[in-house]
Amino acid sequence: MNPETEEDKTDWNKVYLLVLGFLALQILVYALITEHYTA
């Protein structure tokens, strides 16, 4: 495949938002774990 010609119809903005959303969700879950298990 040629990097110049491969068609890329990916909506990258959406992908990036999903990645950042997943990060935020993980931090929330880890914060809840910390809150729940730390006396």
Place this chain on the structure above:
Amino acid sequence: MIWLDWLVLLGTLLFIVLYGTWKTRQQRDLQSYLLGGREAGWLTVGLSVMATQASAITFLSTPGQAFESGMGFLQFYFGLPLAIVILSITFIPIYYRLKVYTAYEYLEQRYDLRMRLLTAFLFLVQRGLAAGITIYAPAIVLSTVMGWDLNLTNIVIGLLVIVYTVSGGSKAVNLTQKWQMTVIMGGMFLAFFMLLKYISPFASFGEALDIAGFYGKLEVVNFRFDPNERYTIWSGLTGGLFLAMSYFGTDQSQVQRYLSASSLKQSRMGLIFNAVLKIPMQFFILFTGVLVFVFYLYYERPVHFNKNHEQRIEAAGLSEEAGEITAEFNQLAEERKDLLTNGTSLKENALALKTIEANQQALKDKYNELVVKADPEAETRDSDYVFIRFVLDYLPHGVIGLLLAVILCAAMSSTAGELNALASTTMVDFYKRLNPSRAISDAREVMVGKFFTVLWGVAAISFALLARLFDNLIELVNILGSLFYGTILGIFLCAFYFKAPAGKHVFIAALVAETLVLSLFFTTDIGFLWFNAIGCFAVILVAYAAYFLDRSK
């Protein structure tokens, strides 16, 4: 270790080495040798990026770290997804458009040759030393616990990597890393499930979590703002972001992995794969360490996880005192086990459990004093030995061989990525660039590339062999990374985003920033992650200051 473990260990390692060498034996030109012909798919790239980053010490030290201090280390990775998003938007499309082999080529196009050579040189020094440590760090632990000869372990790990990296270049690195990651994750999952099985007669999964929480092992996120604390959400999101941007965006050992993708889209997807999976993977490894901690509340645990110290103590005639400490330590462990299994709640026993913990820690400190008395040079920190000692003492034969294969695969996969990158940078940024008029055939170029790979392989092994002569070398090299990464990232950020300062301004700024970072390192207690951000901002600010100063003349 019995024959079954050796069979699994050697079978796994030899299969990967021979398969990688055989499948990639013919490399016709430099592009196919250094970038695997640019035909890798996103999964190959994603696993290769992951395998290059995860060294053996990740699997030896990380569970030990969670065992000792809990899961806070996870925050170190919070900046990574942010960094990958930024790189996917800006750095990677430019690398693709300019069709570069190395990240440093771009700096010449943007500034001048001096800038390219300075950054490539910084990379070679730092990564060359790091490659030696990538081999040495697991070799020292394995030779200690297995009784293997340290020098021989260093040489065997190094030679195995050289065989396929030299023969098949980047493609062999990608291919073997895929298998190595499969072995690594398979082995770690197996260890995880064995731990759950061993704990289950004493505590359910939920109870195990409660116990881990009671002992402070589940404090994942720390919101306190204290620059002297090494791992907080703030240092992870900022320092971790800069470190990850520098590592993934400007370190050739990573840039080369994703430039071997068949297209920009595949490169980005390979990196996004890491942005999504890296934190859960580290969580899993740390959580395995927490389970090892819970496991040792119910099973016999050594006072010190480095078995060699017992021999040191015996040789110094201190066995009697050590025996008394061990007996007292075991007695306390029994009392604790009774409290945890007699049906009463953690809350009711909180005070007694905390007292036992404090007393055990005091006994361990006493034992460490004996170790130092027996050998003043001895390292008393034992967290690197926790996981491997658990594997060797409690896992069944066959699984032990597999877990040792995990550690050696991890060592080999990151060393291979490093050697491949060191050879590329030497070849492309120095040899080819400084001899532009020399016309040589494709076959000869590949030969020269192979020669540089061997050279760096031998250098890495030699450095690993010399490493035992220096104290705290591993820590030093890790910190060295953070001392240089900020400056390198600052140079690249200026190149990508700040158009006004010219090469000479950025060059001066890089020297000033490096001096600042080094002075702060030697005179303050700032956590090393912060140096990534400080170095980076210093380059940008000083470059602008130099630019305005120059303009006002």
